[in-house]
Structures are given as C-alpha cells and as structure tokens.
Amino acid sequence: MSSLVYDNILQTVGNTPLVKLNKLTRNSPHQFFAKVEYFNPSGSVKDRIALAIIDAAEKRGDLKPGGTIVEATAGNTGMGLALVAAVRGYKCIFVLPEKMSEEKRAMLRAYGAKVVVTPIGVEPDHPLSHYSVARKIANSLPNAFLTNQYHNPDNYDVHYRVTGPEIWEQTKGEVDVFVAGVGTGGTLSGVAGYLKEKKPDIKIVCADPIGSILADLFHHGKIIDPPGAWKVEGVGEDMLPENCHLKKFDDFVKVNDQDSFDMTRKLVTEEGLCVGPSSALILVAAMRYAEKLTKPSKIVVLMPDSGKAYLSKAFNDKWLVENGLAKPEILKTAFNVEVKAEEELKKFNI
Numbered sequence: 001m002s003s004l005v006y007d008n009i010l011q012t013v014g015n016t017p018l019v020k021l022n023k024l025t026r027n028s029p030h031q032f033f034a035k036v037e038y039f040n041p042s043g044s045v046k047d048r049i050a051l052a053i054i055d056a057a058e059k060r061g062d063l064k065p066g067g068t069i070v071e072a073t074a075g076n077t078g079m080g081l082a083l084v085a086a087v088r089g090y091k092c093i094f095v096l097p098e099k100m101s102e103e104k105r106a107m108l109r110a111y112g113a114k115v116v117v118t119p120i121g122v123e124p125d126h127p128l129s130h131y132s133v134a135r136k137i138a139n140s141l142p143n144a145f146l147t148n149q150y151h152n153p154d155n156y157d158v159h160y161r162v163t164g165p166e167i168w169e170q171t172k173g174e175v176d177v178f179v180a181g182v183g184t185g186g187t188l189s190g191v192a193g194y195l196k197e198k199k200p201d202i203k204i205v206c207a208d209p210i211g212s213i214l215a216d217l218f219h220h221g222k223i224i225d226p227p228g229a230w231k232v233e234g235v236g237e238d239m240l241p242e243n244c245h246l247k248k249f250d251d252f253v254k255v256n257d258q259d260s261f262d263m264t265r266k267l268v269t270e271e272g273l274c275v276g277p278s279s280a281l282i283l284v285a286a287m288r289y290a291e292k293l294t295k296p297s298k299i300v301v302l303m304p305d306s307g308k309a310y311l312s313k314a315f316n317d318k319w320l321v322e323n324g325l326a327k328p329e330i331l332k333t334a335f336n337v338e339v340k341a342e343e344e345l346k347k348f349n350i
C-alpha cells in the first residue's frame with residue numbers, strides 16, 4: 001500500500017496546513033498565517049486532544065474495552081472523542097451547555113453519542129453546570145472514564161509535543177508571534193511551552209472574549225469584572241482550568257461579539273476560509289496586537305474549527321438580527337441568498 005493510505009481515520013489527525021492571509025491583512029506591514037484546524041477529521045483542533053487523551057487512558061488502564069467516555073464539552077471535543085470512540089469501540093456521553101449550536105449537537109448524536117444539555121448561566125460549581133453533571137455521571141456509571149479536558153495534562157502535552165513542533169517546522173522557526181484563544185488553555189499553553197523553548201523572545205498572545213475572566217487573572221491576579229455572557233463558542237472562561245498556564249502568556253487582547261461575527265463573514269468571502277467565530281475573534285485580536293509591533297513580524301493565528309458548525313448562527317442573517325449582531329455592510333455578502341430558479345431566470349427575460 002502507498003504511504004498515502006491510512007490504516008484508519010485517526011491517522012489523519014494533525015499535520016494541518018498553515019495558510020497565508022492575503023486580503024484582510026493587506027494594509028499591515030506584518031505577515032499573518034492561519035493554522036487551519038478544520039482539516040482534522042472531525043473538523044476541529046480538538047481531535048488532537050481526543051486521540052491523545054484516549055491513547056494515554058488506554059495505556060494507563062483508566063479506560064477499558066467497552067467503556068463509556070464522559071466529557072463536559074463545548075461540542076468539538078465531543079466530536080473528536082466520538083470519532084475515536086467509533087474506531088475503538090467505546091460508548092460516549094457528552095454534557096454541554098444549552099448555548100452550543102444545534103449543528104454540533106446533531107453531529108454528536110450522529111456519531112452515536114448521548115447528549116445531555118445543561119442550562120446557560122449557572123456557576124461552574126453549581127450542581128447543574130456541565131462540569132458538575134459530567135463528573136456525577138462519570139462517578140456513577142460503571143466502567144466510565146471522564147476525559148476531563150480542562151485539567152487533564154495529556155491535553156497540554158499533545159500541543160507541546162505535536163502542535164508546537166508543527167508550527168515551528170512550517171514556519172522554519174520564523175514565527176514571531178503566536179495567537180490563540182483559551183477554552184481549556186491546552187492549545188495556547190502547550191504550543192507556548194514548546195515555542196518558548198525554541199525561541200524565548202516569541203510573543204504568546206491570548207485572544208479573549210469580553211465577559212471572560214482570564215484577562216483579569218492575567219493582569220491583576222484576581223477577577224475584577226464578574227464573568228459576563230458572550231456568543232462566540234469555545235473561547236473564554238468563567239474559571240481557570242489547570243491546562244491554562246497564564247505564566248507562559250505575554251499579553252491578552254479582548255474582542256467583542258460584534259467584531260468577531262463580522263470577521264467570520266469576511267474570512268470566508270475574502271480569504272475563502274470558512275471558519276468558526278472563535279477563529280475570527282483570534283484574527284481580530286492578532287491584528288490589534290500587531291499594531292503594537294515595531295518591526296515587520298510573522299504572526300501565526302490558530303483557527304480552531306469550521307464555519308459549518310455555525311450555519312444556523314454566524315451565517316444566518318435572521319439569527320444575527322435577533323441577537324443584535326447584524327451589520328448591513330456585512331449582510332450584503334452572497335450569503336443566505338437563495339431564490340427560486342423561475343424568479344432568477346425572469347430577471348434575464350428567459
């Protein structure tokens with residue numbers, strides 16, 4: 001068999017492309033490169049940690065044949081775990097907050113997982129938070145394994161061992177700034193851990209939604225503004241996960257929902273990158289951070305997932321209007337324009 005044939009789908013996790021941005025950043029003296037993680041088989045960066053966490057759990061004997069994988073997830077980790085579970089023969093139960101998109105929930109069900117939905121706006125230690133519910137299910141169910149992505153060091157470790165080196169090799173060591181968001185913190189901390197060893201003066205920047213407590217913890221060591229609500233999924237936190245190593249970060253840039261959703265639409269129409277709103281938030285943060293730089297720099301931006309998971313939100317004009325996020329100039333793209341063939345042909349007098 002040729003080296004291009006894989007034994008199973010899990011071998012295609014990682015090695016995602018690094019793609020130069022051309023139009024959106026044309027007025028900048030810097031070069032921006034997107035690490036496009038939707039090339040992973042279930043569509044996000046989380047395939048990397050799903051595979052690594054399950055590999056390690058099997059090796060330690062924490063997950064046994066026929067066992068059930070339980071996780072509190074924004075959706076993408078669930079998808080990655082469900083993918084690994086399908087190939088390796090495990091069952092899955094995922095607990096996610098109500099705000100997560102219907103596409104993600106439908107995908108999890110399609111992979112054969114049970115989806116448990118928790119209310120929005122409950123404190124992390126509330127008995128109905130997605131963290132608490134997942135923990136209780138894992139403790140009560142025989143032969144269950146809680147992957148515990150927020151605190152499990154195998155999450156940090158795979159980004160340190162694999163994602164960081166990929167970026168280093170793809171840029172031939174010429175990366176000056178790395179920007180990503182924090183959900184669990186595994187991506188930004190793990191990549192930072194590796195890149196800082198290679199190049200101590202690299203700048204590691206966290207893109208954080210307004211409403212997240214992480215920037216306060218970074219700048220002041222305590223929460224100044226109480227956690228708020230934001231619409232971009234997968235980034236920002238109301239608690240500090242053990243996988244988030246704030247000491248490895250050099251700066252934070254806060255971005256609001258409006259700028260994130262506007263940029264989501266521009267990324268696909270101008271760069272052909274159909275990515276999710278968190279990717280857009282991260283790019284906005286990177287472009288703002290770049291304004292501080294005094295010499296032309298190479299900036300790598302990690303884009304965690306695909307826009308396909310947000311068709312009912314970021315790419316749905318009605319949802320944007322209902323959520324006060326619609327801007328006329330952004331809505332005037334080709335999106336969501338669907339007409340009957342008869343009407344279209346009439347325009348041409350056919």
Ligand SMILES: Cc1ncc(COP(=O)(O)O)c(C=O)c1O
Nearest residue numbers: 181182183184185187234278304
């Ligand atoms: C949708 C999505 N998934 C995953 C991640 C990566 O998060 P983590 O900090 O858990 O590695 C992010 C962060 O940007 C994200 O937006």
